Amino acid sequence: MKPAFDIVIRGGRVMDPETGFDQIADVAIRGAAVVAIGRDLPEGRTELDAVGRIVAPGFVDIHAHGQSLAADRMQAFDGVTTALELEVGALPVAEWYATQTERPRLLNYGTSAGWLFARCQVIADMPADGTVPSMTLMGRGADDRRWSLDAATEAQAEQIVTLLKGGLKEGGIGIGIPNGYAPGAGVKELTRVCALAAEAGSLTFTHIANASNVDPHSSLESYVRIIGLAGATGAHMHVCHLNSTSILDVKSAVDVLQRAQAQGLPITVEAYPYGTGSTVVSAGFFTQPDFAARTGSDYDQIELVRSGERFTNVEALRAASARDPGDLILWHFLDTENEPAHRGLLDLSVTYPGGNIASDALPWTMPDGSFYDGADWPLPEEATSHPRSSGTFTRFLRDYVRDRALIGLMEGLAKCTLLPARVIEETAPQIRRKGRLQVGCDADVVVFDFDRLQDRATFRQMNLTAEGMVHVLVNGVPVICDGALDTDAAPGVAIVGRGIAEARA
Numbered sequence: 001m002k003p004a005f006d007i008v009i010r011g012g013r014v015m016d017p018e019t020g021f022d023q024i025a026d027v028a029i030r031g032a033a034v035v036a037i038g039r040d041l042p043e044g045r046t047e048l049d050a051v052g053r054i055v056a057p058g059f060v061d062i063h064a065h066g067q068s069l070a071a072d073r074m075q076a077f078d079g080v081t082t083a084l085e086l087e088v089g090a091l092p093v094a095e096w097y098a099t100q101t102e103r104p105r106l107l108n109y110g111t112s113a114g115w116l117f118a119r120c121q122v123i124a125d126m127p128a129d130g131t132v133p134s135m136t137l138m139g140r141g142a143d144d145r146r147w148s149l150d151a152a153t154e155a156q157a158e159q160i161v162t163l164l165k166g167g168l169k170e171g172g173i174g175i176g177i178p179n180g181y182a183p184g185a186g187v188k189e190l191t192r193v194c195a196l197a198a199e200a201g202s203l204t205f206t207h208i209a210n211a212s213n214v215d216p217h218s219s220l221e222s223y224v225r226i227i228g229l230a231g232a233t234g235a236h237m238h239v240c241h242l243n244s245t246s247i248l249d250v251k252s253a254v255d256v257l258q259r260a261q262a263q264g265l266p267i268t269v270e271a272y273p274y275g276t277g278s279t280v281v282s283a284g285f286f287t288q289p290d291f292a293a294r295t296g297s298d299y300d301q302i303e304l305v306r307s308g309e310r311f312t313n314v315e316a317l318r319a320a321s322a323r324d325p326g327d328l329i330l331w332h333f334l335d336t337e338n339e340p341a342h343r344g345l346l347d348l349s350v351t352y353p354g355g356n357i358a359s360d361a362l363p364w365t366m367p368d369g370s371f372y373d374g375a376d377w378p379l380p381e382e383a384t385s386h387p388r389s390s391g392t393f394t395r396f397l398r399d400y401v402r403d404r405a406l407i408g409l410m411e412g413l414a415k416c417t418l419l420p421a422r423v424i425e426e427t428a429p430q431i432r433r434k435g436r437l438q439v440g441c442d443a444d445v446v447v448f449d450f451d452r453l454q455d456r457a458t459f460r461q462m463n464l465t466a467e468g469m470v471h472v473l474v475n476g477v478p479v480i481c482d483g484a485l486d487t488d489a490a491p492g493v494a495i496v497g498r499g500i501a502e503a504r505a
Contacts, residue, residue: 004042006030006476012050012447016057016437017414027055029443032475037439048471048478050447054409057417057437058444058474059393062086062424063205063240063270063358065135066389068373070364072106072492073485074385077465078393078455079416081444081474082108082434083361084495086205086424087240088134089114089176091121093167095130097494104375105492106479108444110428112176112205112497113167115193118160119182120147128163133371135280135363138181139326142282149184149284157189161196168200171496173428174238178207179222180245180285185209187225194235200500202427203236203266211245211285212294219245220252227260227267236266238423241360243349244277247333248296250345254352261354268423270358271349273396275334275342276459278305278362278386282325287314295333303330303459305384306367324369328362330386330459350396351406356419359392361385364463377487379463387462391455394466398453409450427497443476 005028014025014037021037028036028044058081066075067085075083089112090096096111117137120126124147129137141147152160164175175197179185197204208222215221223239230237239257246253260267281304291314292298299311304320305328311317320327334342350357364372364383372383387395393416401412421435433442446469453468472480477491 003045004028005035005044007046007048007473007478008041008044009048009050009055009445009447009471012053012055014055014437015410015413017410017418018436019438020410022410027437027445029473029476032443034437034439034441034443034445046478048447048481050471052449053447053470054450055437055445055447056413057435058082058446058472059416060420060431060435061359061361062356062420064361066361066363067100067109067133068363068371069104069106069375069490070372070379070383071361071389073377074379074390074463074465075359075361076106076472076479076485077469078391079446079448079469079472080107080393081446081472082495084110084173085134086112086173087176087207087360088116088138088178089172090130090134091117091128091163091167092130093170093172097171097496099131101494104490106490107474107492108434108495109492110173110495112174113164113172115160115164115175115177116147116181118163119152119185121163122156122159123147123150123152133363136326136371139280139282139324142321142325145284148182151184151186152189157192160189161192164193164196165500168202168497169499171499173424173495173497174203174205176205179209180207180211181283183209183284190229191233194229194233194237198233198235202497203238203424205238205240207240208245211247213247213249213296214294219247219249220256223253223256227256227265230260230265230267234266236268239267239269241271241277241358242269242352242355243271243275243346244333246349248345250348254348269352269355270420271352271355272358272360272388272392273346273350273399274388275332275336275346276386277331277333278328279331280325281317281327281329282321286317297331297333301332303332305330305386306365306369327369328365347406350400354419355415356423357393357396357415358420359388361389361392364389377485384462387455387457387459390457390462390464391466394453394468395455398455402450402453428495429498430495443473445473447471
């Protein structure tokens with residue numbers, strides 16, 4: 001007799017944050033969909049044991065820069081089944097999707113339309129290229145900073161909007177606005193860009209313009225700008241990594257953002273559970289005047305990822321940028337191990353009510369500074385990134401939910417699944433079938449041992465996989481089974497925005 005189902009996940013504690021379902025049950029999968037949830041379901045062609053384990057929707061990471069098979073594999077062990085490049089984005093969008101379709105992808109993937117690359121093309125005559133990783137393109141712009149420092153003219157702003165409109169039509173999931181890398185952009189330009197997002201029924205993913213605790217040009221001023229843009233244009237403004245851009249001003253940022261939300265403004269928030277950020281060494285905010293006074297950090301808190309070099313002053317940082325502007329750095333902006341006040345600031349951002357967890361995962365970097373794009377498993381020992389590229393979600397559930405009980409398990413799962421899905425579901429309807437564990441939803445499912453969850457990656461050993469994920473399924477395909485990766489699996493599919501025409505219909 002033919003089995004009734006392709007896969008049955010048997011006897012786990014099934015939890016769905018949207019419906020509140022929380023029972024011991026079986027989950028049956030046929031093809032790429034969940035088709036039954038209940039007790040004593042008929043057998044499946046494949047049976048996966050979940051007794052004593054949590055069965056939950058796969059985690060949705062809406063801020064992931066890795067976008068490669070290597071990055072996907074590391075994030076799968078962290079419970080991620082969908083990894084989207086939305087803060088920086090890409091341009092041309094169609095070219096980016098075409099490039100990804102030709103590559104093996106373990107996880108579901110997608111991009112926003114990249115405002116930064118529209119600026120590079122219009123203001124600095126740097127052609128956009130959807131075939132090149134976004135972090136590589138950001139490094140290439142270091143020699144001509146007009147795209148970063150110059151305000152757009154009226155004609156240039158119109159060209160930027162036209163390029164972004166094309167990106168939305170090609171399936172971009174909103175508009176990525178990493179304003180911190182182009183602080184010269186004026187409010188007139190940003191108003192037009194945000195108005196486009198609102199008109200298209202889309203949204204923005206915004207890295208605030210300034211990371212500073214001192215006026216003028218403080219983080220708080222930047223959050224007030226985001227609030228003003230939401231009110232003036234009606235655009236949904238999603239705040240990227242509240243923790244790292246607020247630095248020591250998290251409390252003030254949380255206060256103004258919550259007041260804006262209470263007034264009904266369309267603002268959402270994300271954070272990751274680390275007091276260390278990471279970006280390219282050429283990022284302009286590290287060379288701002290009075291960096292230490294403005295951020296509460298000295299240059300020795302900035303570390304080159306591939307070598308561990310700590311900088312002594314701004315000149316040393318500039319020299320590293322001249323050698324390779326795309327080099328990744330770590331910025332240890334909070335000392336959460338030794339400073340209780342710093343731990344409290346991080347907690348405020350991570351536990352933000354209704355906020356979601358997003359990793360800001362980075363590509364994997366080799367000692368020569370190139371991004372690793374191979375298929376070796378385990379990853380090469382010399383490959384480096386940031387521990388958040390390996391263990392963000394596991395760290396959050398282990399620390400905030402299990403060990404310190406600051407958040408309940410269902411709420412914690414919602415911050416990893418349902419809440420990020422809801423941020424983008426109006427502009428990317430496919431995601432309505434993800435971030436939930438219900439009949440009819442996509443079979444993106446994680447089965448994990450809650451007591452064994454452990455993020456193992458450190459700043460000295462970044463490529464250690466997280467522990468505790470027993471089974472991970474993407475579109476009904478077990479990519480991790482009994483804790484082992486299937487190195488032949490590549491079931492990820494493109495998640496695309498609905499486009500301007502459909503949004504207006």
